[in-house]
Amino acid sequence: MVKDAKGINGTPDSSRFWDKESYEPGKPQLSFDKQFVRDYLKSLNWDKKPPAPQLPEEIVEKTREKYHQAYTKLVKG
Numbered sequence: 001m002v003k004d005a006k007g008i009n010g011t012p013d014s015s016r017f018w019d020k021e022s023y024e025p026g027k028p029q030l031s032f033d034k035q036f037v038r039d040y041l042k043s044l045n046w047d048k049k050p051p052a053p054q055l056p057e058e059i060v061e062k063t064r065e066k067y068h069q070a071y072t073k074l075v076k077g
Helices: 033-044 057-077
Strands: 002-005 015-018
Touching: 033 057
Parallel strands: none
Antiparallel strands: 002 015
8 A cells, every 4th residue: 555645734634545556656546545536526517615516326435435445455454
């Protein structure tokens, strides 16, 4: 697992995680964080002002799976 802490004090909310085995610098990475949600929101015509758009269940489930994968890799190795 490769971690890149960005943003304010490297909080968990701003950290990005990638699979160490498939990590290639300078290329798009398979991530285990909420970048999936960011990418989805970026694809919408949303002005980034409240209220935020409702996330479809598919996006919520995919995000849950990504966090579960990261947890499993971190805990079980």
